[in-house]
Amino acid sequence: MLLEIRENNIDKRKMQEVIDCLRSGGVIVYPTDTVYSFGCDLNNAKAIERIAKLKNIRADKANFSIVCSDLSHISDYSKQVNNQVFKLMKSLLPGPYTFILEGSKNIPKMFSERKKTIGIRVPDNAIALAIVTELGNPIIATSVHDEDDVMEYTTDPELIHEKFEREVDIVIDGGMGGLDASTILDCTGEQIVLVREGKGPVAHLLN
Numbered sequence: 001m002l003l004e005i006r007e008n009n010i011d012k013r014k015m016q017e018v019i020d021c022l023r024s025g026g027v028i029v030y031p032t033d034t035v036y037s038f039g040c041d042l043n044n045a046k047a048i049e050r051i052a053k054l055k056n057i058r059a060d061k062a063n064f065s066i067v068c069s070d071l072s073h074i075s076d077y078s079k080q081v082n083n084q085v086f087k088l089m090k091s092l093l094p095g096p097y098t099f100i101l102e103g104s105k106n107i108p109k110m111f112s113e114r115k116k117t118i119g120i121r122v123p124d125n126a127i128a129l130a131i132v133t134e135l136g137n138p139i140i141a142t143s144v145h146d147e148d149d150v151m152e153y154t155t156d157p158e159l160i161h162e163k164f165e166r167e168v169d170i171v172i173d174g175g176m177g178g179l180d181a182s183t184i185l186d187c188t189g190e191q192i193v194l195v196r197e198g199k200g201p202v203a204h205l206l207n
Contacts, residue, residue: 031174065119
């Protein structure tokens with residue numbers, strides 16, 4: 001299903017369709033402030049396995065991130081961070097950044113048995129944040145890649161729907177997506193480390 005939802009006027013009925021889909025173990029494609037992403041309820045192992053299959057990787061080997069609704073929500077799924085990291089997250093979120101943090105006991109075993117860290121996002125996109133808020137749980141975030149040699153990410157939701165309509169339950173048309181992924185910052189050590197430079201500027205962060 002291709003479902004048009006716009007950030008400036010979120011249709012509550014359509015949003016409820018998305019929430020019902022996720023609660024029943026569905027897989028969606030949704031917009032963020034960077035690129036379009038596959039998503040499902042963090043607590044649904046079978047749905048996570050479906051996304052892993054779409055990405056041609058094993059679920060227990062996947063480095064999927066999760067989307068939280070705000071800083072308070074992040075604290076439910078990560079261990080306490082130091083003041084430097086907290087101030088940085090507070091200044092940058094919502095925004096195009098992924099923070100690698102130590103996961104809390106609320107992270108499902110599929111993630112925590114293999115590793116102790118988790119990538120967490122709070123994207124500056126009203127649709128993504130509404131999904132997480134209404135669902136009450138974080139959702140998985142992993143980019144929809146393009147097979148084109150020039151473009152790394154598929155930006156047109158209609159093309160995404162054409163390609164994945166048999167593999168996912170809902171593709172949310174939130175307008176054209178971006179071409180740049182999030183900037184990834186590893187905050188698990190003594191120093192904050194730039195893992196990937198993406199849409200979010202970083203020069204002022206690492207001085």
